[in-house]
Amino acid sequence: MKRLKQQLYADPIPVDLLIEIFSRLPRKSIDRFRCVSKFWGCILRRPDFTELFLTKSSTRPRLFFTVKADGKLFFYSSPQPQNPNDSSTLLATRYHASFPEYFPSDTCSTVYGLALLQHYNGKLRVICNPITGEFLTLPKLLLKNKNEVKAKGKSNHTTRERIAIISLGYDPINKQFKVLCMTSSLDERPNTYQVLTLESGKRLWRKMECKFHFSFMRNSRVGNEICINGVLYLGATIGKSSVIVCFDVRSEEFGFINLDKGMSGQYSDSYVCGHLTLFNYKGKLGIRDNTGRDEELVLWVIEDAQSHKWFKQTYKLPRLAHFRDFHFVGMTGTGEIVWSSYNIISSVYLYNLERKTFTRVNIQGFEELEERHTIHTFVDYVENLKLM
Numbered sequence: 001m002k003r004l005k006q007q008l009y010a011d012p013i014p015v016d017l018l019i020e021i022f023s024r025l026p027r028k029s030i031d032r033f034r035c036v037s038k039f040w041g042c043i044l045r046r047p048d049f050t051e052l053f054l055t056k057s058s059t060r061p062r063l064f065f066t067v068k069a070d071g072k073l074f075f076y077s078s079p080q081p082q083n084p085n086d087s088s089t090l091l092a093t094r095y096h097a098s099f100p101e102y103f104p105s106d107t108c109s110t111v112y113g114l115a116l117l118q119h120y121n122g123k124l125r126v127i128c129n130p131i132t133g134e135f136l137t138l139p140k141l142l143l144k145n146k147n148e149v150k151a152k153g154k155s156n157h158t159t160r161e162r163i164a165i166i167s168l169g170y171d172p173i174n175k176q177f178k179v180l181c182m183t184s185s186l187d188e189r190p191n192t193y194q195v196l197t198l199e200s201g202k203r204l205w206r207k208m209e210c211k212f213h214f215s216f217m218r219n220s221r222v223g224n225e226i227c228i229n230g231v232l233y234l235g236a237t238i239g240k241s242s243v244i245v246c247f248d249v250r251s252e253e254f255g256f257i258n259l260d261k262g263m264s265g266q267y268s269d270s271y272v273c274g275h276l277t278l279f280n281y282k283g284k285l286g287i288r289d290n291t292g293r294d295e296e297l298v299l300w301v302i303e304d305a306q307s308h309k310w311f312k313q314t315y316k317l318p319r320l321a322h323f324r325d326f327h328f329v330g331m332t333g334t335g336e337i338v339w340s341s342y343n344i345i346s347s348v349y350l351y352n353l354e355r356k357t358f359t360r361v362n363i364q365g366f367e368e369l370e371e372r373h374t375i376h377t378f379v380d381y382v383e384n385l386k387l388m
Contacts, residue, residue, distance in 0.1 A: 018043055023052040027131055027383050028093075050385045051175075054113070057382040061333060063348070064130075064381035065092060066108050066115075067366065068374040073117075075130040076365060077381060080332055084350060084361045092365035095130040108376060109168060111227045113384025114177060114198075116168040125166055127179070127198065131383045138166070138196065139203055141181060164191070164215070167225050169232035169249040178249050180232060181205065184215065191215075195252055210254045214238050214245055226278045226285075233278055233285055244278070244285070246305070257285075260300060260310040264289055279330035280380065288328050297337065297351065317351065318358045330379045340377040348377065 022030065022044060030053070034041045043049060065076040078092040107118045117126045128135035141163065164184045170177050177198040184191045190213065194205040214236040225234045232247040236256070244257040264275050277288040281301045287310075289298040297315040326349065329338040336350040336359075345366060350359045 015043060019046070019049045019052060022049065023056045030385070044385075045387070050387075054382060054384050054386070057113075057384070061380040061382055063090070063092075063338075063363075064110055064378040065345070066376045066378075067369065069369045074369070075115075077130075077383075078363060078365065080379065080381075081336065081348075081350060081359075081361050082334065084336075084359050086360055088359070089362040089364060092363055094365070094368075095133075109225065110378050110381055111168045111177070112170040112172075113382050113386065114168065116166070116179075118166060127168065127177075129384060129386065132385060132387060134387060138179060139205060141183065141194065141205060165225075165234065167227075167232055167234060167247075169227045169230075169247065171230050171249040173230065173250055176249070178252075180247055193254075208252055212238065212254070212256065214243065214256065224278050226280060228280050228285060229283060235276070235278070242276075255305070257302065257305050258308040259287075260308075260312070262312060263287070263300060263310075277328050279328075281331055282333070282335070286331065290328070313353075315351070315353065315356070329377045332379050338377070338379050340375070342374055342376075345375045345377070 018040075022033065025033070030044055034044050061080045062077040063080050065078075067074045067076060075095040076092040077095070078090040081088060081090065109116050113129065113131065115128050115130060117128065119125070125138045126135050127138065162184060164182045165180070167180045168177065169180060179196040179198065181194045181196070182191055183194075191210070193208045193210055195208055196203055196205050215238075225232065227233070227249070230249050232249055234245045234247070236243055236245045238256065242259055244259070246255040246257060247253075248255075259276070275290045277290060279286045279288060281299070285302045285305075287300040289300065295317050297317055299313045299315075300310045301313065303309045303311050326339040326341050329340055329348075331337050331353075332350075335354055336352050339349040339351075345363060347360050347362050350361060351357070352359070
């Protein structure tokens with residue numbers, strides 16, 4: 001009998017094989033298998049499994065949705081359309097995270113599976129991982145807010161600082177997430193720049209230097225930010241001209257790219273805010289020019305950042321493609337341009353640049369919400385099991 005037991009337990013499934021099998025499973029299955037045994041739970045929390053799962057997840061990106069409804073913020077995701085047609089239907093599933101559902105956030109950005117939530121009053125900036133349910137509030141920044149006093153106790157000058165931008169970036173070489181913060185003073189003194197690395201242990205802000213002066217202003221022509229291949233791109237202004245500021249997440253160095261003269265928002269004193277939208281064009285920085293006619297899709301792609309050289313592409317859209325009630329989301333890795341609604345969402349619209357086909361894909365899964373207010377859609381979202 002003893003020999004029989006030895007034979008039964010002598011050759012368990014190798015850990016490497018278990019990791020390979022688990023990495024191919026969906027996130028919900030991973031959650032269940034963590035509860036099977038301490039042994040499995042330990043395997044599913046190993047760094048090598050987390051990295052392998054992220055690699056597999058990158059090959060099957062998803063659409064990610066943030067939904068403000070009933071005073072709460074919800075996270076959903078669905079498979080990203082692959083070769084869709086007009087009869088395609090996708091199911092958006094909700095992330096039942098353990099962190100508080102309500103965040104008074106005004107903006108959300110996603111980078112490699114993590115999300116940065118911000119509130120414009122400066123009181124809340126949270127990094128969260130929807131798949132694991134973890135969240136952390138960023139350490140408080142010390143801002144200058146003091147009076148320089150003259151003789152006889154009279155105030156001569158007030159130095160006040162405000163947070164201009166806080167952005168999340170990812171370094172794919174060192175596999176590090178970093179948060180960039182720029183503060184500006186109300187008396188036009190030089191900006192200050194700080195960076196925070198999201199790693200275990202005590203998290204501290206570190207000051208940096210920038211060799212040129214730029215401002216992050218609400219009248220900038222560029223209305224968003226994006227991280228591509230370890231570089232964080234931000235809309236900003238230098239003098240009266242709008243530019244794209246580039247922050248290398250690994251080296252922590254700044255640069256900038258001038259906009260093309262043909263872009264509608266080259267100068268900060270022309271047009272209204274946010275006419276240019278940054279997006280990932282097959283691994284390159286792309287800009288969608290929002291001021292074109294309804295039947296046109298105008299895209300700019302950077303060819304050479306050093307020489308500030310851009311390439312313009314113009315596409316004629318079908319007459320049925322009226323996007324006044326929809327916003328430009330970005331481009332999927334397979335080359336589809338995506339639009340979605342800010343409000344009630346039952347579908348997304350895709351335009352394939354190569355085939356020049358326009359497709360509507362139905363989205364199900366939001367029926368559980370009785371009242372829907374604001375929805376933001378993100379493309380190429382990857383599920384990351386990284387623990388913070």
